[in-house]
Amino acid sequence: MKYIDEFRDGEVARTIARAIAAEADPARSYHLMEFCGGHTHAISRYGLEDLLPANVRMVHGPGCPVCVLPVGRIDAAIWLARQPGVTLCTYGDMLRVPGSERLSLLKAKAEGNDIRMVYSTMDALALAQKHPDRQVVFFAIGFETTTPPTAVAIKQAQALGLSNFSVFCNHVLTPSAITQILDSPEVRELGTVKLDAFIGPAHVSTVIGSRPYEYFAEEYARPVVIAGFEPLDVMQAILMLVRQVNDGRHEVENEFARAVTRDGNEKAKELVAEIFELRKSFEWRGLGLVPYSALRIKEPYAGWDAERRWEVPQASVPDNKACDCGAILRGVKKPTDCKLFGTVCTPENPMGSCMVSAEGACAAHWTYGRFRNAG
Amino acid sequence: MTLPRRTHPRPLDTKSGRVDLTHGGGGRAMAQLVDELFVAAFDNEQLDQRNDQAAFDVAAGRMVMTTDGYVIHPLFFPGGDIGSLAVHGTVNDVAMAGARPLYLSAGFIIEEGFPLADLKRIVESMAQASREAGVPVVTGDTKVVERGKGDGVFITTAGIGVVPAGVEISGDRARPGDAILVSGTMGDHGVAVMSRREGLEFDTAILSDSAALHSLVAAMVAERPGIRVLRDPTRGGLASTLNEIAAQSGVGMLLRETDIPVAPEVKGACELLGLDPLYVANEGKLICICPPEDAGTLLAAMRAHPLGRDAALIGHCREDTHHFVQMETSVGGTRVVDWLAGEQLPRIC
Ligand code: SF4
Numbered sequence: 001m002k003y004i005d006e007f008r009d010g011e012v013a014r015t016i017a018r019a020i021a022a023e024a025d026p027a028r029s030y031h032l033m034e035f036c037g038g039h040t041h042a043i044s045r046y047g048l049e050d051l052l053p054a055n056v057r058m059v060h061g062p063g064c065p066v067c068v069l070p071v072g073r074i075d076a077a078i079w080l081a082r083q084p085g086v087t088l089c090t091y092g093d094m095l096r097v098p099g100s101e102r103l104s105l106l107k108a109k110a111e112g113n114d115i116r117m118v119y120s121t122m123d124a125l126a127l128a129q130k131h132p133d134r135q136v137v138f139f140a141i142g143f144e145t146t147t148p149p150t151a152v153a154i155k156q157a158q159a160l161g162l163s164n165f166s167v168f169c170n171h172v173l174t175p176s177a178i179t180q181i182l183d184s185p186e187v188r189e190l191g192t193v194k195l196d197a198f199i200g201p202a203h204v205s206t207v208i209g210s211r212p213y214e215y216f217a218e219e220y221a222r223p224v225v226i227a228g229f230e231p232l233d234v235m236q237a238i239l240m241l242v243r244q245v246n247d248g249r250h251e252v253e254n255e256f257a258r259a260v261t262r263d264g265n266e267k268a269k270e271l272v273a274e275i276f277e278l279r280k281s282f283e284w285r286g287l288g289l290v291p292y293s294a295l296r297i298k299e300p301y302a303g304w305d306a307e308r309r310w311e312v313p314q315a316s317v318p319d320n321k322a323c324d325c326g327a328i329l330r331g332v333k334k335p336t337d338c339k340l341f342g343t344v345c346t347p348e349n350p351m352g353s354c355m356v357s358a359e360g361a362c363a364a365h366w367t368y369g370r371f372r373n374a375g
Numbered sequence: 376m377t378l379p380r381r382t383h384p385r386p387l388d389t390k391s392g393r394v395d396l397t398h399g400g401g402g403r404a405m406a407q408l409v410d411e412l413f414v415a416a417f418d419n420e421q422l423d424q425r426n427d428q429a430a431f432d433v434a435a436g437r438m439v440m441t442t443d444g445y446v447i448h449p450l451f452f453p454g455g456d457i458g459s460l461a462v463h464g465t466v467n468d469v470a471m472a473g474a475r476p477l478y479l480s481a482g483f484i485i486e487e488g489f490p491l492a493d494l495k496r497i498v499e500s501m502a503q504a505s506r507e508a509g510v511p512v513v514t515g516d517t518k519v520v521e522r523g524k525g526d527g528v529f530i531t532t533a534g535i536g537v538v539p540a541g542v543e544i545s546g547d548r549a550r551p552g553d554a555i556l557v558s559g560t561m562g563d564h565g566v567a568v569m570s571r572r573e574g575l576e577f578d579t580a581i582l583s584d585s586a587a588l589h590s591l592v593a594a595m596v597a598e599r600p601g602i603r604v605l606r607d608p609t610r611g612g613l614a615s616t617l618n619e620i621a622a623q624s625g626v627g628m629l630l631r632e633t634d635i636p637v638a639p640e641v642k643g644a645c646e647l648l649g650l651d652p653l654y655v656a657n658e659g660k661l662i663c664i665c666p667p668e669d670a671g672t673l674l675a676a677m678r679a680h681p682l683g684r685d686a687a688l689i690g691h692c693r694e695d696t697h698h699f700v701q702m703e704t705s706v707g708g709t710r711v712v713d714w715l716a717g718e719q720l721p722r723i724c
Binding site: 008009010013014017044045046047048049050051231232235346347348363366367368369370371374 | 633697699701703704705706707708709710711713716
C-alpha cells in the first residue's frame with residue numbers, strides 16, 4: 001500500500017502545484033480535457049482544482065462508459081431482459097441508467113424480469129453454465145479496457161459449447177471519440193469550446209498503447225499526456241501539458257510509463273481483433289453517430305451475439321429534453337449549467353446518465369464538488 | 376427460584392440435525408430446542424424461569440431502549456458471526472446514549488432446514504458475547520419459517536440501559552468548533568464481511584472489529600460527562616454517519632483525510648474493490664463529538680482503553696447553512712464527503 005500512498009502525497013502535490021502556477025503564462029488560459037471518467041473521478045475526489053491556478057481549467061470528456069451509451073441501447077437492453085427465458089447480466093452502474101419513459105434496468109428488474117448484477121464477464125459465463133435452461137445475455141459495455149475480458153468469455157463459451165450464453169456488445173473506442181470531439185463545430189469553427197490539450201486515459205492505454213494518439217496530436221496539433229489515475233499522476237500530467245502548450249509542442253507524452261508502452265498489450269489486441277470487428281458507425285450519447293467508433297462480434301462468433309440471436313431494436317431514441325448530458329459529454333457545458341442538476345436530478349434519482357456512475361461528470365461534481373457552487 | 380431443567384428423551388442432534396417446522400410449532404420439539412440450546416447457552420436466572428417475559432427492578436433516572444434486526448450475509452465472517460454481532464450492535468446502540476446497558480432480548484427467525492450445528496454455533500457465540508459484555512439475554516422468541524422464506528437465520532435484539540445523571544448525549548448537540556474524534560481504524564468490518572461474500576472472495580488477514588463499546592464509553596463519560604454526540608458508524612460508514620449528525624445538529628464539518636485512521640490492509644482491499652473506506656461499515660468503533668477543550672482528555676482516555684488504541688482527532692464542526700461534511704484531501708484539495716448513494720459497488724473501469 002506504500003506504493004499507492006506515494007502517489008497521494010500532499011507535499012509532492014504542493015510542489016507540482018507550485019511549478020504549475022509558476023510556469024502557467026498568466027497572459028493566456030489552458031483548457032485541458034481529461035478524456036477519461038477515471039480522471040474526472042480523481043480530480044473531484046481529491047479536489048485537485050483547488051491546487052490549480054485560475055487560468056488552468058479542466059474540461060470533462062466523454063470517457064465514462066456508462067455515460068456515453070445512448071437511450072436507444074438502454075431501451076434495447078430492457079427489451080432483451082423482457083424476452084422469455086432471458087437472464088440479463090451487467091455491471092451495477094448500468095442498472096440505474098435511465099432509458100426512455102423513465103424506465104431503467106433496475107425498474108425492469110422490479111417488474112419481475114431476471115436481471116442480475118455481476119462483477120465480471122466470467123460471472124455471467126458461470127451463470128450460463130449453472131442455468132442451462134436460461135438464455136444468459138451479458139450486456140457488455142466499456143472502452144478498450146473491458147473489451148478483452150468480453151473476448152475471453154466468448155472464446156470460453158465456444159470452447160465449452162455453451163449455447164445459452166450471448167453478448168449484447170456495446171464496446172466503444174477511445175481514439176474515434178476524441179477525433180469526433182475535435183471535429184465538432186463547437187471546437188473547430190465556433191470556438192465556443194476551447195480545448196488546448198488532452199490528458200490521455202490510463203487503463204485504456206495499457207491495452208492500446210500510446211501510438212493511437214500520435215495521429216490526432218499531429219493532425220489536430222493538440223498535445224496529449226497519458227496519465228495514471230492517482231492524484232499525483234494527474235497533477236504531473238497537467239504540468240507536462242502546460243509545458244507543451246508553452247513550448248508550442250504537440251506530442252504524445254507518457255506520464256504513466258509504469259504501465260503504458262507505445263504498442264500496448266499485443267496479446268489483448270490480437271484477441272480482440274480475432275473476435276470483434278469495427279461497426280461502420282455507432283451512436284454515442286452527446287456525440288451522435290460516430291463513424292468506426294464501436295465493435296461488433298465477427299461472423300464466426302455469431303452464435304454468441306445477442307444482436308443476431310434476437311431482433312434487437314436498433315432505433316435511436318432522443319435524450320430527455322431537459323438533460324444536458326449530451327453537451328456535457330462534448331465539453332460544451334458544465335454540470336451546473338443544467339437546470340435539473342441537484343434539484344430534480346441527484347445520484348439517488350438520476351435523470352441522465354452522467355449522474356449515475358461515480359465517473360460521470362454530474363455525479364462527480366454533485367458528490368464531491370458541490371460546495372463550490374453553494375451560496 | 377429456578378425450575379428444574381426439563382429432560383427430553385433424546386437430546387437434540389446438533390451434529391447433523393436440521394431445524395424443521397416443529398421447532399417453531401409451540402410443541403415439545405420447540406421446548407426442547409429452547410431448553411437445550413437457548414436456555415443452556417444464555418444461562419441466567421430470568422431465562423431459566425421460562426416465562427414469556429423477564430422481570431427486573433427499574434433503576435432511578437433516565438433509561439434508554441433500542442432494537443435492531445440482523446440479517447447479515449454470510450452468517451459467519453472473519454472476526455465474528457451474526458450471533459456476536461447481534462449482541463455487540465445492540466449493546467452499542469444503548470451505549471451511544473452514554474448509557475450502561477442492562478438487559479437484552481433476542482428474537483430468532485430460522486429457516487426450515489437450517490443446520491442445528493450452525494444454530495448452536497451462533498447461539499453459543501451470542502452467549503459468549505453477552506457474558507463478556509456483562510449484559511444478559513433475559514427473554515427471547517423463536518420462529519421457524521418455511522424453506523425459501525428466510526436466509527438461514529435472522530436475529531432481532533432489543534436492549535435497555537440506564538443513563539448516568541448529568542449525561543446528555545444526542546445527535547443534535549454538535550456545535551460549531553466542536554472536535555470530532557474516532558475510536559480507531561475505519562472500514563474493518565465491511566471489508567472482512569465482503570471478503571467472504573459469494574463471487575467476491577479474496578484472501579485477507581482483516582478481521583471484523585465487532586465489539587461491545589460500553590466499557591469504552593463508560594471510561595470516556597467518567598472523564599468528560601459533557602460529551603455531546605456519540606454514534607457508531609455502522610451501515611454507510613463514517614461518511615454517512617457524520618452527514619446524519621451534521622443534519623441533525625445543523626452544522627457543517629471539516630475533516631482532514633490524512634488524520635482518518637484506516638488499516639493498510641483495508642486500504643488495499645478497498646483499492647482493489649473500488650470502494651471508499653469512509654463508506655464501509657464498522658461494528659466496533661465510535662465517533663465522539665465534544666467541546667474542543669475536552670478533546671485532549673478524551674483522546675487520552677480512549678487510547679488508554681484496548682478498544683480505543685488508535686483513536687484520533689479527525690476534524691471539527693463549523694458553521695455552514697448547507698450542513699456540508701467536507702474534507703481536506705491527502706493532496707491538499709477540498710471535497711464534499713457525501714451520503715452514500717445506493718450500495719457501494721466496485722468500479723468497472
Ligand atoms: S444534472 Fe442530470 S439531467 Fe442534468 S445533465 Fe447531469 S445527468 Fe443530465
